[in-house]
Amino acid sequence: MKIIQSFWSGNLNDLTCNYGWISYKYNWLSWILSSHQLVKFHEEVELYTDRFGYEILIEKLNLPYTKVHVVLDDLNNYPKDLWAVSKIKVYQMQNEPFLHVDGDVFVWESLDAKFKNAAVLTQNLEITADNYKKMWDKISSELLYVPVEMEKYHKAPNNFACNMGVVGGNDIDFFRQYSKTSIDFLDKNIAASSKINCLNFNLFFEQILFYQCAQNMGVKLDFLFDEIYNDGYYDGFAEFQDVPEKKYLHLLGEYKRNPAVCKAMEVYVMRNYPECYSKMSALINEAVGNQNEIEFLNKEKVAELISNFDYELKNKKFLADNYLLKRDLYTEALSNYFKRLVDKEDFNIVLLKGFEVVTGQEEEEASFIEIKELNEVSKKYELDDLDEIALSKIEAGIRYSDFISEMLIHFDYDSEASKKDILVLLNTKLTNYIVLKIIAIYK
Template identity: 70%
Template sequence: MKIVQSFWSGNLTDFRNSYGWLSYKYNWMSWLLSCHQLVKYHKEVELYTDRFGYEILITKLQLPYTKVHVILDDLNDYHKDLWAISKIKVYEMQNEPFLHIDGDVFVWESLENKFKDAALITQNLEITADCYIKMWNEISPNLSYMPIEIENYHKHTKNFACNMGVVGGNDIDFFKEYTKRSIDFVDKNRSSLPENNFHNFNLFFEQVLFYQFAKIQNKEINFLFDEVFDDGEYIGFAEFQEVPDKTYLHLLGVYKRNPHVCKAMEVYIMKNYPESYSKITRLINEAEGNQNEIEFLTKKKVDELISDFDLELRNNVSTSDNYLLKRDLYTEGLPRYLQRLLLNKEDFNIVLLDGFEQVFTTLDDQELSFLEIKELNSVSRKYDLDDLDEVILSEISEGIGYFDLIAKMYTHFDDDSQEAKNDFLMLINRMLTNYIVFKIIAIYK
């Protein structure tokens, strides 16, 4: 079962086009990480793209696809907002078992091994509730043609669709028929549907139609996740701090525009694929005409920066030279390290990091405070403080061992029952994890 991806520029050949991301640089970083992770766990990973995609992803970024098909320029008579049409065309081209993986999906295991015998596969089932209904009510009056499958949906709009961040399987005949219906659905409505409906129309000629056609054909769909999600309410798909224990991330929807999620993706790439990251930063520097990005990272340089930061932490020395970069590289992966230490009941040292300041404000005559945490080449983060935060961070301020911290925290706790103490300990551990994720503290053995 081969892995395929598709990138179609929609004839938007500006390197700085964001394609729905917070910034254009995160779009290209997403493709970099998605490809590298797929190649790491699969033998065949093929890219279908147009000439512009080839120029950026292959010629300039040199992503390690095993095969590249430059054939999607033929779609340029479609409106740029009909982005799913390229995916449909790529499904149609497949003549052997396949999995299509979106460019905002990242894996830390083989998907082929999970689904090599499955006829049809998608990421998960989702309820077409409020968001879908609102979009459909705007689209449907303008349609001049509905396939029978969509007529069924039209009668019962609170139904289901398949999230197709991952889609594929062994039933090639199904995909030939499904893609024929999907392309027909698009082509027969291109002249009647207003352009401002095109973007949302993608969900219906791809995801809704897939589910409805499989239902009519009485085909079983296998899902990567058994949980059924409400449309627009995907939680748990962007936690870089949990990989590789979490083996699948999908930065769909609002995650693409969340600066902290985007920054976490960037730091993961910096640490794990520094040479590839440097290729992107050189392109950014060319596009922006400046040198505000880290341009020459290597694995050796990353290791040196992390080692320097570790020594600075242990010796209570802080230097401004590359501090935020070193902090980011050091703390990436640290939440998982914390969980291993806690699981093994090992002691460790906890220190406050630099790079943030406490801000005081007043709301409704109540004094509040938060930490404003600096980010490298990104907006600052905000962490709201409550009374327990104040106590914990005060205890950590001079550096402290974990066991000593817990002992001191128990002195602030009145309930002596073991169950209450266990709950309190779990709360403290969750807060320590959050402090690491927000780059407020670091730990070391």
Template identity: 40%
Template structure:
């Protein structure tokens, strides 16, 4: 099974920018642990990135990707808030079955055969609450282009979507169609007032909500890692508790604010040191001005 990951730095330093994490150091620890956990079960792991990120992840940390694709040195005039654009482009380049795994997802078992062999794969179905409704209402009036079938979904009181912690499958033609629509939605709206609102909410729309809407329109089933739907604001401690692996939890996803949770980041760093000390120490050296967990690194 081909596993793919995407990191677009937008020409920002991985040593100075936290990319949504508690600190730059934890961002690198998270990315490293995500890759190393995947490598425990898969050999064919590809990174889609840019030169600046590759200098740290590959040249310095020497993360064990089978192949590195420098696709995002000239991705276009997008702000760092449009991070899903790089993921969409990664989906579009795939030519055989794949699973895209976010850099804040960690596994302690191989994905099931049912999941690996499915035409379309996602982490879980999300049930929309007032959380997503408020987000979409905030940007709705500034959207200058939206397909009718998608408009019908975001006008609902409960807006459904699929969480893209993992996304993939064997239906490559669907992903080409989906990626084309996603980029049309992103590019046609990334202007005027919407350009200032281009944040997490907009990414959710053209990645996760669009994915749901298009599969629903075409009647395509989606196989999820978590069989039960989860409300869009219902990602509890079970998704970040590194103390529960591998016995109680075998899949963690530090989505949203979980990446800024100090307890979660501390547990993650300790686990990285325990199981992959050489990688932990390489990261620790990069941040010598900060006090590491263990002085001998």
């Protein structure tokens, strides 16, 4: 089963369009990571795009697709906010089993191996938020046409839709029928597009219509995840610190506007796909004016920077040259390393540079740590009493076993079960410090 992706620029031809991300840079980083991870685990990964997408993704970034179709410029008469039309048009073009994967989805295993026999597959079933009915009421009152498949929903809106971060399967007839119905739904209401919220309309002619079509046609849906998620509450889809044990991430919705999540994605690309990262940086620096994006990374340079930081860490003498870059690269996969070491081997914990403790001015005002980020605003972490004790123990450098012994003194416990709960709490704290780049570890 081949993997397909689609990118339509909306006829904007603008490198700095953010496409819903906190910054345009993260949109391109997402495509870099998504495509490389898909190619890593699948033999056929094809891109459907327009001329601008071809210029950036293929000519400039050299993303590793096995085949590219430049076919989406025909959509440029649609309003740019109707972004889902490109996906549906691409479904309509398929003549063989496929899985369409959004550009904000990242995998660490083969999707084909698990779902090659699925008739129709989507990421998951979701319960739509209460405001969907309000959105539909506003939109439907302006529509010129509603397909029969939506009549039941129109009369009594249910709360189900399909999340289509991944969608596809073997039932090509279903996808042809669904795509035709969806495009008709869209085309017959183009005259009303200026009167409705087109961004919201995507939800109805894509996700909700998909579910309604499947119900009407009696098609069995398979899901990548059996859990039914509430729209807007997709916990567990953005934890870069848990990969590769976690096999699937999807930076949908608010994740795209979360600075910490976006930064974690950037550092992952830096460390794992440095040449492509440098191409993106050079593209931005050239097209937008020098943004101080880092252009000099390759695998050898990344290895050198990590090695240098390891030496500095063990000698507790950090050099200012490229400090934040070295710190980010070194700590990128460190939380997983920590989990592997805990309860098996002892190791050293070192307090890093690059942050400042800001003490609350008022009695009830909490202190916090302000952590410097490379080419981004600093992030803040509010300190509680336990944090202040823990960081004071780590400040001079400490072995993990000694840290645990000294911290246990501050707790009252009367059983091994209670002690185990305390250890979980302390290890969670240490994991957070690693992810926040407050501490690092080494054996």
